[in-house]
Amino acid sequence: MAITDSSTVETPAEMRIAELTHQGVMHIHGEDAEGFLQSQFINDLSELSSGQTQINGYCDAKGRLLAIFQLLKRAEHFFIIAPNEILPGLIKRLNLFVLRSKVTIEVLPWHIFVAWGSEIDTMVATLGERSGQSDETLKDPNLKTIRSTQLMTFRDDSTALLLLADSKESIVNEPVLAELLTPEAAWQSDRVRAGVPTIYQSTVGQFLPQWVNMDLIDGLSFRKGCFPGQEIIARTRYLGKLKKRMVAFSAQGIDDQAAQSLLPGSTVYDQDQQKIGTVVDAVEYPAGDWHLLAMVRLAGVSDTLLAGEVTLHAEKLPYPIPETTDSKADSQQA
Template sequence: MNENQATWLSFLAEQGARLSESTTPEPIGFTDAAPINAGFIAPLTHLGLIAATGEDAASFLHNQLTNDIEHLGPGEARLAGYCTAKGRLLATMLTWKSGDTIYLQLPRELQPVVQTRLQMFILRAKAKLADLSDDFVALGLVGADAELLAPWFPVLPNAPYAKVDTDAGSLIRVADADGRPRFQWIAPLAVAKDAWPTLARRLPPAPPSAWRLTDIAAGMPTVVKATQEQFVPQMVNFEVVGGVNFRKGCYPGQEIVARSQYLGKLKRRMLPATIATVGVAPGMEVFAANEPDQPCGQIVNAETIDGATRCLVELKTAALESGGGLHLGAANGPLLDIGSLPYALIDPT
């Protein structure tokens, strides 16, 4: 473990965090539990960070990712995907530019593999990639307001995926969840340690799982290790939430992603669901009661709350339209209670 990461985790423990027992510890709770239906602050220790620099960094990433990186402005962030040649997502990420550096934020468990794969294709491009996962601290803030953040950010990003930079780091507004604004603050370690006590007096501390629950509420998919190469972007609504630009040039898998978009109604989509059980994990299969012999979908993301699981599930649209029940693991497994997305699904015409 990097020294900065160890220092940050030790600091969080001093602030009341309980850490998981593993080789990659993560806060699993705080002394006082934060209600996720209210505002909270969470250390996003599950996220890694790749930095790209060099005069060809933007054009290189533009040719590798599903979104427009060449025209990524200093006051914005964008979602992007990294696909195989078959159009299957290896990673979903948040991208932004500060100064001359382009940042790619993705699950920490995927960062080394994705960075190594990207590095293979740099060839003669004047670009360098670096792992900065432990050089900055990512804080997730739900329900923060201008008064609370004014000492560090006099002006807040005013819409999802707007970004503000100051000496305190970068503040990115991401997709709202349940009508509440959500921000990511990417801060140097010293700044984060100094700010935490002030923030925690107004926003109860919560573990990263609480932030991931708000991602689920916002209908925002995250590819994890168990679901790599499982989804074309449209299967998890990634083009709907702004992760795919169909007007940019080629990238790995671009032809398949474009074909999926323009050859009629999409046959698979992602929806939120609740399951009255625990132990649900990404990659687990879902079955329709009236078609028990083969799965009709799989879990994309899942988090436990109050003895149940909230999840995002990728499904055949035909299974939804059939009217039969959807079950986890087998046709007689726990029932999925399908919910509604916070955004409209618009099929290509």
């Protein structure tokens, strides 16, 4: 789904906080949790210490992404932050492989907030470090508070503060936070412009990790052990450079009907109306200004492409896209 906002004025960038109403929290814990997740996910959990986050993903046997998410580790507990619409399918698939492992997977009814901006260090110092270290603390229904605060650092060197809370009131009751509330679309717009992809229900199973730049934003490890789809993903890397990558676009002055052609999973065309790619993510913020990520064939990229009747204007990502050559593996996966 595309996130939109009706605000006509962008919130000042010094400091913001948004509730991620379209995201949910999955909790994985148990004696075998870390080993189990290491065998399933595409990034290396051995590089994740308690109190850290990483961008990670989950693929099917063909190497196609079923999910992209932020993974938070707290002691023996792991928390996945991902779109609500894909959580049921993600839980169902993970449970297929639990077998006799001592692992529990559940969705928590927590609210997710993220704070970002130039004063993030001051906010971290003000709130302090809060974390649950036991099942009792993490799941006590009578504890109405901010359960966890965690600083996240991204590939573009930006930072943000992830807050998990029982309710919106837990945030509003913090004076340092309440006056900074801004629409969710503001955060999603920043992430799209930073080149961070998201998998929605409409794009489950469509993209190899490299096609959406997971290898360029530290979201994919080629050094860890086996995981679903690893052979195909590795073959795509070692048999040649990719012909497909995720790039950024913008569009302005789009009405509601035209915006339907910008939804994730929609087709992107070149000026000759030939299919060249697929929309990965799109967000409108402020009203009338659209920011998009699309997976495209790099050989056909120009300054302007089309999604339906909408003209897309190429934008720069904050990280470089490697030069491309024909890849036999990439062609076979098209």
